[in-house]
Amino acid sequence: MAENGAAAQAPRSIKMKFSCACGTEFTADIYQSVNVTLEPQLLYRLLAGSLNVATCPNCGRTAAAAQPFVYHDIARGLFAYVLPRAEVSTEERNAILSRLRTVYSCAAARRSTTCRSALSRRRRRCR
Numbered sequence: 662m663a664e665n666g667a668a669a670q671a672p673r674s675i676k677m678k679f680s681c682a683c684g685t686e687f688t689a690d691i692y693q694s695v696n697v698t699l700e701p702q703l704l705y706r707l708l709a710g711s712l713n714v715a716t717c718p719n720c721g722r723t724a725a726a727a728q729p730f731v732y733h734d735i736a737r738g739l740f741a742y743v744l745p746r747a748e749v750s751t752e753e754r755n756a757i758l759s760r761l762r763t764v765y766s767c768a769a770a771r772r773s774t775t776c777r778s779a780l781s782r783r784r785r786r787c788r
């Protein structure tokens with residue numbers, strides 16, 4: 662498998678302990694720093710709402726960790742500090758996620774067009 666060196670880089674996550682309602686205690690990887698340029702699969706997990714969500718190995722219940730994390734998207738020039746709220750309902754959470762997906766694709770599309778035109782303008786001026 663030809664990876665671009667991302668696998669060699671340790672993921673910036675911590676092991677967090679969870680106690681499930683069924684009585685099972687387990688640990689899950691919770692991210693404190695997310696770099697989607699190095700680990701594009703994390704963007705997918707974030708937009709799917711499964712990032713920093715622990716699943717109980719015994720009963721399959723899920724618990725979202727209210728762990729703040731730093732978000733980097735070097736390619737799209739995005740940087741954010743994410744503060745999740747634990748008390749958000751599933752309905753509210755899904756609404757936020759769908760809004761995020763829309764905003765994200767718009768921002769990414771607009772950004773790349775702006776960047777391209779700014780770059781070509783600068784190049785023309787230099788000549």
Ligand SMILES: [Zn+2]
Binds near residue numbers: 682683685719
């Ligand atoms: Zn459980």
